Amino acid sequence: MNNGPLAGIRVTEFTSAWAGPYATCLLGFLGAEVIKVESRRRLDHARNLSFSTGRRFSGPNESSVFNNLNLNKKSVTLNLSKPKAVEIAKQLVRVSDVVMENMRPGVIPRLGLGYEVLRDIKSDLIYLSSSSCGQTGPEREYVGYAPTFAALGGVSHITGYEDWPPSNFMGSMDLRSATTSTFVILAALIYRQRTGEGQYIDLASQETIAVLAGDLFLDYFMNHRVAGRKGNKDEVLAPHNCYRCQGEDNWVSIAVATDEEWQALCRVMGKPELMEDARFSSSKGRLKNQGVLDEIINQWTMDRDYYEVTKVLQEAGVGSAPSLSSEGLFQDPHLQARGVYFQVDHPVMGKDWVVGPPWRFSETPARIQRHSPLLGEHNEEIFGQMLGLSGEEMAELEKEEVIY
Amino acid sequence: MTPRALEGMKIVEYCNMVSGPYCSKLLADMGAEVLKIEPPHTGDDSRRRGPFPGDIPHQEKSGLFLYLNSNKKGLTLDVKKPEGKKIFKKLVEKTDVLIEDRPPGELEALDLGYEKLKSLNPGLIMISITPYGDRGPFKDYKAYQLNTVHVSGQGYLLPIPALDMDRPPVKVGGHSSGFDVGLVAVVAVTAAFYWKVLTGKGQYIEMSKQEALMSMQRVESVTFANDQVVISRGGDQVRRMPGGIMPCKDGYIVVVMPEEHQWQALVKLIGDPEWAKEDGCQNALVRSENAGQINEWIMEWTMQHTKEEIFRRGQALSCPIAPVNTAEDIYHSEQFKARNFFVDLEHPVLGKIPFPSSAYRFSKTPWQLVQAAPMLGEHNEEIYGRHLGYSNEELAALKNEGVF
Numbered sequence: 001m002n003n004g005p006l007a008g009i010r011v012t013e014f015t016s017a018w019a020g021p022y023a024t025c026l027l028g029f030l031g032a033e034v035i036k037v038e039s040r041r042r043l044d045h046a047r048n049l050s051f052s053t054g055r056r057f058s059g060p061n062e063s064s065v066f067n068n069l070n071l072n073k074k075s076v077t078l079n080l081s082k083p084k085a086v087e088i089a090k091q092l093v094r095v096s097d098v099v100m101e102n103m104r105p106g107v108i109p110r111l112g113l114g115y116e117v118l119r120d121i122k123s124d125l126i127y128l129s130s131s132s133c134g135q136t137g138p139e140r141e142y143v144g145y146a147p148t149f150a151a152l153g154g155v156s157h158i159t160g161y162e163d164w165p166p167s168n169f170m171g172s173m174d175l176r177s178a179t180t181s182t183f184v185i186l187a188a189l190i191y192r193q194r195t196g197e198g199q200y201i202d203l204a205s206q207e208t209i210a211v212l213a214g215d216l217f218l219d220y221f222m223n224h225r226v227a228g229r230k231g232n233k234d235e236v237l238a239p240h241n242c243y244r245c246q247g248e249d250n251w252v253s254i255a256v257a258t259d260e261e262w263q264a265l266c267r268v269m270g271k272p273e274l275m276e277d278a279r280f281s282s283s284k285g286r287l288k289n290q291g292v293l294d295e296i297i298n299q300w301t302m303d304r305d306y307y308e309v310t311k312v313l314q315e316a317g318v319g320s321a322p323s324l325s326s327e328g329l330f331q332d333p334h335l336q337a338r339g340v341y342f343q344v345d346h347p348v349m350g351k352d353w354v355v356g357p358p359w360r361f362s363e364t365p366a367r368i369q370r371h372s373p374l375l376g377e378h379n380e381e382i383f384g385q386m387l388g389l390s391g392e393e394m395a396e397l398e399k400e401e402v403i404y
Numbered sequence: 405m406t407p408r409a410l411e412g413m414k415i416v417e418y419c420n421m422v423s424g425p426y427c428s429k430l431l432a433d434m435g436a437e438v439l440k441i442e443p444p445h446t447g448d449d450s451r452r453r454g455p456f457p458g459d460i461p462h463q464e465k466s467g468l469f470l471y472l473n474s475n476k477k478g479l480t481l482d483v484k485k486p487e488g489k490k491i492f493k494k495l496v497e498k499t500d501v502l503i504e505d506r507p508p509g510e511l512e513a514l515d516l517g518y519e520k521l522k523s524l525n526p527g528l529i530m531i532s533i534t535p536y537g538d539r540g541p542f543k544d545y546k547a548y549q550l551n552t553v554h555v556s557g558q559g560y561l562l563p564i565p566a567l568d569m570d571r572p573p574v575k576v577g578g579h580s581s582g583f584d585v586g587l588v589a590v591v592a593v594t595a596a597f598y599w600k601v602l603t604g605k606g607q608y609i610e611m612s613k614q615e616a617l618m619s620m621q622r623v624e625s626v627t628f629a630n631d632q633v634v635i636s637r638g639g640d641q642v643r644r645m646p647g648g649i650m651p652c653k654d655g656y657i658v659v660v661m662p663e664e665h666q667w668q669a670l671v672k673l674i675g676d677p678e679w680a681k682e683d684g685c686q687n688a689l690v691r692s693e694n695a696g697q698i699n700e701w702i703m704e705w706t707m708q709h710t711k712e713e714i715f716r717r718g719q720a721l722s723c724p725i726a727p728v729n730t731a732e733d734i735y736h737s738e739q740f741k742a743r744n745f746f747v748d749l750e751h752p753v754l755g756k757i758p759f760p761s762s763a764y765r766f767s768k769t770p771w772q773l774v775q776a777a778p779m780l781g782e783h784n785e786e787i788y789g790r791h792l793g794y795s796n797e798e799l800a801a802l803k804n805e806g807v808f
Contacts, residue, residue, distance in 0.1 A: 005599035018623070030595045045662045052561075052624045053633050054644035054692060064630045065623050134765075137742035142719045147648070147660040148726035152737075156649065156658065156728045158577025159563045166656050166728045167563035167574075168639070168649045175620045177763075179587050184764045186594035187409040187434050191769055193601050194412070200767040207745060207763035210734055212583040214760045217746075218467030219455035220731040221757050227731055231574050232550060235454055240550055242559065242572035249637075251559070251572050255548035310545070319546045323554035323573045326561060326628040326635045329618065334542040340615055341629060353629035358619035359592040360537075363607035364599055366592075 004031020005364040009189065012037060012089075012096040014080075014113070016044035017145065018051075018174035019205055020102035020130055021069045023181035027098070028072035029357040029366040035096070035382060036075045037089060039404055040375060046070075047375070051146070051171040060375040061348040065171075067372040068354045071344065075373035076382045079404040084397065086112045091387050093118050093125065097192075098185055102130040105140045115200045124198040126188040130181050134204030144205070146173035153209025158216065160229045167229075176212065177205035238287040239265070242323050243298050245306040251323040252306040254297065254313065262286065264316040269300045346371040379403055408435020409769035413597060415501045417441065417476070418483070418492075421449050422549065422579045423613060424505040424533050425472040426586030427593065432475035433762060433771055439495060439787060440473060440778065444480040444808050447780045448473075457754070463780055464753040468579070470777045471760070474749075478778025479787055480808040488807045489514060494792050496521050500600065501529045501593055508538040518608045528606040529596045533589055537612030547613070553581045556617030561624040565639025565648075573637050581617055588616035646691055646698040649728065652706040656728040657714050659702070664688065669723035673714075674705045751776045784808055 009032040013024045016038070028034040038044055046066040049056050057063045076092075078085040090113070093099055099118060101108050108114055108129070115127045129135055132144030133152070150156050150169035159167040184201050192198055210217075216227040234240040234255070242251035256262050259282075266274040274280055274296070279289045286293060301309050306322035313320035324332060330341065330353075339356070346352045357366035383389045383403065397403040413436035417428040425440070425448065432438040442448050447463055455467040479495075482488040493516070496502055502521065504511065511517050518530050532538060535547035553559065558581060559573025566573070575581065592609045600606055618625055627633040639648075646667075647659045661667045667688070671680045679685065679701045684694040691698060706714060711727035718725035727733065734740055735758070749759035762771040788794045794802070802808060 005595040022622075026591060030591075049662060050623075051645075051662070052635060053627055053631065055631075056689065056692075064626065068623050068626060133739055134743050136765075137739045139719070139739040142726075143666075143722055143724045144726060145660050145662065145724055147658045148724050151649075151656075151658040151726045151728045152734075154729050154731055154734050155577060155580060156656075157730050159580075160574055160577075161571060164567055165649050165651065168565065168658060169562060170564070171623060172562060172621045175622065176584065176587065179591060179620070180763055182591050183430065183587065183594055184766070186591065186598055188766070188769075190413070190594065190598050190601060191407075191409040193598065195407070197768060199769065202765040204743065204763055207740075207743070210740070210745070211760055211763055212580045213578045213731065214471035214583075215455060215468040216578050216731050217735065217760050218471055218757070220735065222455050222457040222467060223459065225455070227578065229577065232572060234550070237548065237550075240548075242554060244572070249569060251554070253551045253554040253559075255550040257548065314545050317546060319548045319551050321545065321547060321551035321555035323559040324557045325637075326557065326624060326626075326633070328560075329557045329625050330629045332555075334536060334540045335614070335618075337540045338537060338612070338615070340618070341626070353626045355618060355622040355625050358588050358611060358615045360610040361592070361596065361607055362609070363605060364596070366595075 003364060004029070004366060006030040006032040009033070009098065010096045011035065011098040011100065012092050013099070014101040014103065014108065016102065017046060018069055018171045019177040020100060021046065022175050022178035023130065023185070024100055025069055025071055025073065026179065026182040027185065029368065031364070034073040035092065035378070036070065036073045036373065037078050037092070038075060038375065039077050039079045041079050041081065041404060064349065064352050067344065067346060067349065067352050070372035071354060072369050073373050074378035074382060075376055076379050077376035077404055079401050080111050080113070082400070082402045084400070084402045088383065088387065089113055090118070090121055092382070094121050095386070096122065097126065099125060099127045100130065100181065100185070104143060105129070105131050105135045119198070124192055124196055126185060126192060126198045128181055128185055128201040128203060130177060130203045130205065132205050134207065135202040146171050149173065149206040150209055152206040154213050155209050158213065158227050158229060161231045162229050164229065173209060174205070177203070177208040180208040233290070236283065236287070238283065238290040239293045239297055240290070241294050243301040245301050245304055245309060250306050252301055252309045253321050253323055255319045256286070261318050265313065265318050268312050268316045268318065269297070271296070342368055344368060344371045347374065406772065407769050408772070409766065410434040410436040413437070413501070414499045415439065415503060416495050416499045417503045419503055419505040419533070422472060422582030423585035423589065424503050425450070426583050427533070427589040428476065428503050429472050429474060430586065430590045431593065434769070438476040440476045440478050441481050441483070442478060442780060444482055444806060447480070451780070470749070470751065473777035475774050476778055477783040477787065478781060479784055480781040482807050483514065483516070485805065485807050487802055487805065489516065491788065491792065491807070492516060493524055496528065497525050499525070499528070500597060501531070503531050503533070503593065505533045508534055508543050522606070526606065527600060527604055529593065529600060529609070531589060531593055531609040531611060533585065533611050533613065535613050537615070538610055549579065549582050550575060552613045552617060556614050557621055557625055558617060560637045561621040561635055564637060566637045569638055584620055585613045585616045588619055644692040644695050646695045646702065648699065650699070650703050650706045652714055653708065653710045655711045657706060657711050657725060658728060659718070659723065659725040661724065666723055667691070669721040670702070673718050673721055673723055674702065677701065747773050749773060749776055752779070781808060
């Protein structure tokens, strides 16, 4: 049985896309039982579509994206536009510790499943609403996904090259929001454990992105400076960039912080004369002349393998690492040695690769226990065994498109 | 008094720069007591990084340091000196959590590894945050933030699209990736602390920055493994969906339309143009084949309108569309204002300045800025004197020896 730190905690979620599902997926890695309430009436788009590859799936149980974000969970199908379905959802909440939803603000209270209602059913409930802009304020009902809240939160504007348009961010920005949700649910669980009290949490995805640029806001307040795009450049370190290596679109990152590292780089490149060059003798000088330096370094790296460059620089004490693509990550010897990728058996897709939990606990390991659920896979277990509905009742509810 | 979610949780932070300090800041902001250990005289490296008012370096005025260390207590300590080591052990004896980011093996070499510390404090939770974890072939590799970003795949899997593949993959702007790592770490720390509250038991958590960052791109990270798709930083896959970053009259907007009704909303926003009636626009599948042409048509329209106009009118039609915000735009945003995202920081040296708060609103245990980031060694007397019981004479002697 599961012995993660959250063993015994039950989470009922009314979420879709990436930001909601991954938050509760993390709780599932940590041992919580997560029940996903969904419906074929309006399918979670992660079951239909991959934002990262543009691929559309033909059925609801064929998405590697959905699998990767909903591991360990159970799925029940309820058509919440039907009052009977709402009643069943309430029964589920009665035996849950945590509820999470990420519908458009205002929708879930209209369905009759808002915090005020559910708190009366389960007094110490922890209830998190995740939305693009938050539950309050003039833009609360604005719709959004990762690309919009990345733009609203400020990260699009500061990423890319100075002379390029801002950067677009796809689904993975959701995972910043999701990880933040997981953290605050855990904090609320600790508070509940100590005081017996639950609470409501309103989380705004655009704010989860904005807080990642706290220092840039302070620059604006201190100096009226509005941070822009500057590629890989740093305020202090130079050289600080990626350099072309052997192969198609292969690059190695090199960052130099100290004079010792700079001298080591010169020696490794076989260019000791650069150490004597006054333009580069201080970090200020290197910063000022980084364009020239980048060309010199590129000349040295371009016919070399990116792991080989990394190795010789590391031996000399210089910070360097390959810039890995999705292929590079999968084949990286260090990640392979650490067993970061897992193959999960999925009843429809067959074997599907997923990324394991990002932490190693000595006592309560975070685990992938099973594939993501098929749509409605656990209706029988949850509605029948847990909530006590009979076979006939369930058949009737299916006919009425309540269980749907 | 307003209750704090993590009141009573005790943390010792022995970390530098962004990731570890951000992890413990998130906890301190929720009421945990964080004792931050910095090296004597120099302090955390972030004290020497900007932004500074007027760009004049000052160890108490770094915006990065102030942001990352709010609500903490600050100690200076030379852990390598014998008396410093003794004090470190005393601090760890009394804490729930030790968060550290030293290179693998460094604390063991000082006889301050997990096994040793656990013998002093069996309930200790210790997390080590290192670039590559404490095992695997690259575990001892040196890495600055730039290297960690690129070795985690973010150069290929995050910012898109690259307009010119002759320029290197780019990192996310600012220190964003350093913050990401702290956010992933804090989930593990709170989960382990929840388990400690339940069982009294501590544990060791190992986390590699590379994997923490990968976890944020877990969907994109498996595309090669599962479908042999190497996600192009040129955005080839994503270009198969109409939408993305588009120039407008006074900046940029972004639009994303995973649902059919959202596409219809965009068409309506543009005023039902003739091109939208063509066969190549009639469903998501054919639109994905004509995405390039469709985007040109959309841009003809966006170029004639302002970002504010497109944002308001688009959202009124429930189209997921947003302006690309700068730090200044966010500060002036009605939505961020209505949610009191910026609070006032009172600082003894800096004075009063707006300060970003958090992405979540707890109904019972709100986020609070209780005290500004500590000045270097600000709490030495309080903690070493009153807390650990050193006399004034002893403190003076230790100070003379350079222990703090």
